[in-house]
Amino acid sequence: MRAWKELIKGFWYENPTFRMLMGMCPTLAVTNAAVNGLAMGLATAFVLICSNIIVSLVKKLIPDEIRIPGYIIIIATFVTIADLVLAAYFPDIHKVLGLFIPLIVVNCIILGRAEGFASKNNVFYSAMDGIGMGIGFTWALTLLGIIREIMGMGSIFGIPVMGVGFTKWVIFILPPGAFITLGILLWIINSLSKNKSVESHCH
Amino acid sequence: MIFIGAILVNNFVLSRFLGICPFLGVSKKVDVALSMGIATTFVLTLSAAATWLIQSFILEPYGLSRFLQYVSFVLVIASLVQMIEMFIKKASPDLYKSLGIFLPLITTNCAILGLALLAVNKSYNLTQSMVFGLGAGIGFTLAIVIMAGIREEIEQADIPEGLKGAGITLLTAGILSIAFLGFSGLISM
Numbered sequence: 001m002r003a004w005k006e007l008i009k010g011f012w013y014e015n016p017t018f019r020m021l022m023g024m025c026p027t028l029a030v031t032n033a034a035v036n037g038l039a040m041g042l043a044t045a046f047v048l049i050c051s052n053i054i055v056s057l058v059k060k061l062i063p064d065e066i067r068i069p070g071y072i073i074i075i076a077t078f079v080t081i082a083d084l085v086l087a088a089y090f091p092d093i094h095k096v097l098g099l100f101i102p103l104i105v106v107n108c109i110i111l112g113r114a115e116g117f118a119s120k121n122n123v124f125y126s127a128m129d130g131i132g133m134g135i136g137f138t139w140a141l142t143l144l145g146i147i148r149e150i151m152g153m154g155s156i157f158g159i160p161v162m163g164v165g166f167t168k169w170v171i172f173i174l175p176p177g178a179f180i181t182l183g184i185l186l187w188i189i190n191s192l193s194k195n196k197s198v199e200s201h202c203h
Numbered sequence: 204m205i206f207i208g209a210i211l212v213n214n215f216v217l218s219r220f221l222g223i224c225p226f227l228g229v230s231k232k233v234d235v236a237l238s239m240g241i242a243t244t245f246v247l248t249l250s251a252a253a254t255w256l257i258q259s260f261i262l263e264p265y266g267l268s269r270f271l272q273y274v275s276f277v278l279v280i281a282s283l284v285q286m287i288e289m290f291i292k293k294a295s296p297d298l299y300k301s302l303g304i305f306l307p308l309i310t311t312n313c314a315i316l317g318l319a320l321l322a323v324n325k326s327y328n329l330t331q332s333m334v335f336g337l338g339a340g341i342g343f344t345l346a347i348v349i350m351a352g353i354r355e356e357i358e359q360a361d362i363p364e365g366l367k368g369a370g371i372t373l374l375t376a377g378i379l380s381i382a383f384l385g386f387s388g389l390i391s392m
Contacts, residue, residue, distance in 0.1 A: 021369050024227060025313040029220035068310075069281055076274040084269070102273045102320055106311045108224060175218045176380040183366070183373030191365035 006125050010132030017140035018189045022108040026100045027141055028178040034157045037145025038138065039093045043086065043101060045134025047078045048110050052130035054078075055118040071114045072105070079105045109133060147181055148172045205327070205335050210342040217380040222314035222343050226350065227372055229305070236351035237344065239305045244340025246287060246309050247318055250280050251336030254319035255329050276319050284310045314343060349379060 016022045026044070031037040054074050062070040083101045086094040104110065113133060118126040146156055152173035154162035171177045216222045229239045254276050262272060288306040292299045309315065318339050322332040353375055362371050
């Protein structure tokens, strides 16, 4: 049924990170450790779901000419909420994610789904779309974080897994490691699936 | 110093991860990349000024910074981009033809909002913010033009099917990023 289809498309076929190549900035920047990737994914998912729901609810009320600023206000409000909640209850995460929490506002996934889906569908499907894309983004970021953390620090979520003799490939937690890990992951995923990733113009 | 720092040491794209979005998408040809870079630099410098003004004269005096900062900054940036686009369209249709199409895209460029927030964090004054913006833009342009140059050459090479497009761009970016890491000791900031 359609609700299920809207929900699961974000997991793989239209995965925002690996297939649609959206929201690249946070993907590369905060995946230096698994917990950071997970936190960013969840924060983005929260904003995405809330914004999809609200945009879908008010889509008839916003005049077409100012729809983008309208969506931006909605999204920025939820990002501000997420930022304040993180600062209050998870100050360590807040410090690590730092600049990239407010950058969720300009994350192409959220504006892209608001413009491309939530403004044209009802609340229920928009929520499903948001949840699906949110989960897809979160698992992608967490995977990237896990790989980079294992290679760069020998641990997963802070738990050492590689043993004492493991030489840390520090480069993986530095900027180049982000690019390289994502590039290789894309290679693997593109080789595994039949159709190539659809590059949206938003990135 | 802020200038060199923004271009080389903490290059916005290759070490701060801002502006990845268009970096991956618009770096296929050198002339297109250059246009995007110039347009972005322009927006960066002006929005650095605009957001500084908003922060100093509206947000801080009224203590609204924590609640309205993101909303106001991004609205200012979006409006600024809209105004620049209209201005260029009227003033120089030729310029519009080469740069104009990128302008709406620049609104969602993480670098613009990122720069505005970084400048506030570092408590730069107006001039420093604008220099920061200019430097960031030049650094972005540098990165995207280098990438376009490389990609133009790579087109001829035999890339594995799974790597074509974003994959090889990312690996190349990784190598570029390693190169730029070499700048880290350049200025003791």
